[in-house]
Amino acid sequence: MVSAEELKTYAEITWCPGCGNFGIYTALRRALSELDLAPEMVALVSGIGCHAKIVDYVNTNSFYGIHGRVLPVASAIKLANHELTVIGHAGDGDGYGIGIGHLSHTCRRNIDITYIVHNNMVYGLTTGQTAPTSQQGYVSKTSPFGELALPINPIAHVLASDATMVTRGFAGDPKHLTELIKNCIMHKGFALLDVFQPCVTFNRVNTYDFYRKRVYKLEEENHDYTDRMKAFQKAYEWGDRIPIGIFYKVERPTYHSELPQIAKNPLSRQKIEDIDISDLMKSFT
Ligand SMILES: Cc1ncc(C[n+]2csc(CCOP(=O)(O)OP(=O)(O)O)c2C)c(N)n1
Ligand code: SF4
Numbered sequence: 001m002v003s004a005e006e007l008k009t010y011a012e013i014t015w016c017p018g019c020g021n022f023g024i025y026t027a028l029r030r031a032l033s034e035l036d037l038a039p040e041m042v043a044l045v046s047g048i049g050c051h052a053k054i055v056d057y058v059n060t061n062s063f064y065g066i067h068g069r070v071l072p073v074a075s076a077i078k079l080a081n082h083e084l085t086v087i088g089h090a091g092d093g094d095g096y097g098i099g100i101g102h103l104s105h106t107c108r109r110n111i112d113i114t115y116i117v118h119n120n121m122v123y124g125l126t127t128g129q130t131a132p133t134s135q136q137g138y139v140s141k142t143s144p145f146g147e148l149a150l151p152i153n154p155i156a157h158v159l160a161s162d163a164t165m166v167t168r169g170f171a172g173d174p175k176h177l178t179e180l181i182k183n184c185i186m187h188k189g190f191a192l193l194d195v196f197q198p199c200v201t202f203n204r205v206n207t208y209d210f211y212r213k214r215v216y217k218l219e220e221e222n223h224d225y226t227d228r229m230k231a232f233q234k235a236y237e238w239g240d241r242i243p244i245g246i247f248y249k250v251e252r253p254t255y256h257s258e259l260p261q262i263a264k265n266p267l268s269r270q271k272i273e274d275i276d277i278s279d280l281m282k283s284f285t
């Protein structure tokens, strides 16, 4: 077994001291270690933002993607070699702003990947602009009089897009987060893990204290995660009590399991020498 400590890399960590990304980083390494996954069989994919640096800090395969395109890259990796455990890391700006179109399609296809969204409700890397999950009234340099729009509700959004696993964690509770990451990885199908990730530098509203006073665990209140309508109700719970844990989970065939071309072997292990495409090429001339 590779320990969580051994999954660290030599790269210097440049997150601000106290950043919520540290909690996600710890939980991710613990989950990979506890599931006893060989590092060479894991592929991490990121967008661009503070969250994205995580792929440099974990000693597995990794692909530093582009802003908003985590899911197309992660889906392609999974379909090229479905034996890999593929985990996408996006920011709330990255995944719920520019990249949100990909989210619904990945859900409905049920691509077998885990998608961890580091939701700090702000654009961290670009120094604190309002993000799609910033709360109404949120003041920043791009909304100096307070944000007018309602925030994206990621949980409700993916429930409506037929996601097969929908979860939320808190970076200030790495133990609980480790279990959620393990559950998402073990789930056969698309799993969203939205994580409340305090940005201690730019978001002075959604702090560790803010969440500690409000979050409660769905599993401690006997939430039935097979009931989609109940999951919707929980998705809209916000205020003095905010739920974390598994909102919804259901089994459905994964996209790659329905493709006859890769039923025997992953695409990456298929021989291409014997394939003759000369007739196809001629058809284009
Ligand atoms: C296509 C494109 N548009 C905009 C940018 C500039 N940019 C880089 S990171 C970022 C936002 C980061 O916010 P978020 O995704 O929430 O990540 P965080 O830094 O908060 O982890 C933006 C707008 C970019 N790199 N590429
Ligand atoms: S700017 Fe915010 S999200 Fe980025 S490293 Fe600093 S605390 Fe973390």
Ligand SMILES: [Mg+2]
Residues within 6 Å of the ligand: 049, 091, 092, 093, 118, 119, 120, 121, 122, 123, 124, 131
């Ligand atoms: Mg962000």
